[in-house]
Amino acid sequence: MALALEEARLAAAEGEVPIGAVVVYDDRVIARAHNRRETDRDPSAHAEFAAMLEAARVLDRWRLTGCTVYVTLEPCLMCAGLMVNARVDRCVYGAPDPKGGALGTLYDVSHDARLNHEYLVTPGVCSAQSAEVLRAFFKERRAARKRERAEAASSDATGDA
Numbered sequence: 001m002a003l004a005l006e007e008a009r010l011a012a013a014e015g016e017v018p019i020g021a022v023v024v025y026d027d028r029v030i031a032r033a034h035n036r037r038e039t040d041r042d043p044s045a046h047a048e049f050a051a052m053l054e055a056a057r058v059l060d061r062w063r064l065t066g067c068t069v070y071v072t073l074e075p076c077l078m079c080a081g082l083m084v085n086a087r088v089d090r091c092v093y094g095a096p097d098p099k100g101g102a103l104g105t106l107y108d109v110s111h112d113a114r115l116n117h118e119y120l121v122t123p124g125v126c127s128a129q130s131a132e133v134l135r136a137f138f139k140e141r142r143a144a145r146k147r148e149r150a151e152a153a154s155s156d157a158t159g160d161a
Contacts, residue, residue, distance in 0.1 A: 001070050001094060001126040007034035007047060008072045008133045014039060018133045021047035021071040023055035023064070030067075031055040047071060048079045052086055064088045072130040074101035074123065080109035083119060090120040094130025 007020025011034035023031040031054035036045040048071040056062050064086040072094040075083065080102035083091055091103060091110065102109045103121045110121045 001072070001092065001130075003029060003032055004047075004070045004072050004094070005126060005129055005133065007032055008130070011035045011047070012133065012137045018137045019047040019071065019073045021051040021069060023051045024068045024070065025055065025059065025064075025066055030058045044078065046076065046079050048075055048091075049082055052079075052082055052088070056086070062086065068092060070125075072126070072133065073097050074103050074105055076100040077102040077107060077109065080107070084109060084115050084117045087117050088119050090122065092122040092125050094124070094126045095134065096123065096127070 003022045004020040007022065008018040009020070011020060012018035014034075014036075016035040016038055018035070020034045021032065022029050031051045033050035033054060034047045036050065037043060039045075048069050052064060052069065055064055055067060065088075067088050068090040069083060069088055070092045071079075074093045074095065074097040075091065076097070077100070080091075093103065096105045098105055100106065104110075104123060109115070110119050112118075
């Protein structure tokens with residue numbers, strides 16, 4: 001999870017929502033990624049999605065059996081669904097996602113008997129650190145917006161508009 005947190009911090013440095021992921025196979029990291037939705041202008045560019053794509057390339061197969069995905073935030077429906085389709089063995093995540101979590105918070109895609117695959121889920125690993133990275137990022141974004149509004153108001157008041 002420490003590597004996933006490193007990836008989350010890289011995302012934040014790039015102005016992306018700070019979520020990081022790694023994929024482990026046979027006790028070695030075979031892929032790592034962070035959110036790149038803004039940079040790539042791609043709605044699917046979630047950290048765990050990108051890490052699973054890279055893992056498939058590394059293993060030269062679409063089935064990610066034997067793999068564990070570590071991600072700093074509980075996966076959304078898209079990413080949890082990809083884990084089903086890719087046949088991952090396990091997902092370990094940090095902070096729960098009350099707005100979109102699909103591994104127990106809003107849904108539980110990992111253990112839906114109607115689907116063709118189930119996988120283990122370990123929630124809450126490094127939860128506090130994962131949540132803090134997200135909190136700090138959004139706090140800074142709110143502060144930056146506030147500064148921009150104040151500068152715009154100041155500019156309007158002095159006639160610089």
